[in-house]
Amino acid sequence: MNFSKTTSYSLSILSYMSINEDTNMSAKYLHNKLSIPYPYLRQVLTNLTHKRFIKSTRGRTGGFTFSMPKEKISLADIIDITDGLESLNICILGFNKCPFDKQCSMHEVWEKTRDSMIKVLKETSLADLTK
């Protein structure tokens, strides 16, 4: 499993932005705050804009703001932009199919974990993070 950088960056960005919902933040500003490589950050911001989580303003004082209430954005929603929660539906030891007929030795503990994680991801909104 494990989430891609793009997903991590998306989470960082939106989490950080949710601190000040109504403030317009530029890519440059976010770059300084979050230490994400500037050109990569730009890409991710564009992507988040396309996916309608945030909206952009162009021009000299341009930047990004939320385009929907942060209560309505769950961490799962953000992960679904790129990796998707399905990326958790794999054998943690990396077997596509167990060499035995039964499940691998990590299956039980991993299955429980996965369920807990998905639950948390679905139930946690950006608004919750700042509480």
Next chain:
Amino acid sequence: MNFSKTTSYSLSILSYMSINEDTNMSAKYLHNKLSIPYPYLRQVLTNLTHKRFIKSTRGRTGGFTFSMPKEKISLADIIDITDGLESLNICILGFNKCPFDKQCSMHEVWEKTRDSMIKVLKETSLADLTK
């Protein structure tokens, strides 16, 4: 986190071999049984030999056998050959450092999980897998 292919293959190979501890198995045979790409499998087998988990016999009827009792090989030992258990010591959401002062929202559930997983990996030996 998540384990590399090399680690998965190592686990598959040794798990499979542990079914018949005293049988000499060739790379070709294992390739047919485990569907691991032959040249990659060769690499991994060489590596496992260097690390003394198995020993090789060269020549026409050559192959690989365990060089230590399978009761003494834990899954953690195998993972330590390549990725190491330390690969689990990361933020599951991919933050190197939380953008907030506090831990990320997945921290608690992930920490518990990680502990459980490490426990299982350390306590499970190859011998246990065939019970």
Next chain:
DNA sequence: ATTAAATGCTATAGACATGTATCATTTATG
């Protein structure tokens, strides 16, 4: 002896995720 079939060794190729660069367009400011 010769051949076939195995491992030892190591260099090279490919695929994919990550990161960079460039130019066009928009808009506030003076």
Next chain:
DNA sequence: CATAAATGATACATGTCTATAGCATTTAAT
């Protein structure tokens, strides 16, 4: 209007993990 500073869009570079290839060496079988 001219400039500066922002986003839009997209192509390119880099790095890393995964996979392949090739030749040398060893040994059993004929």
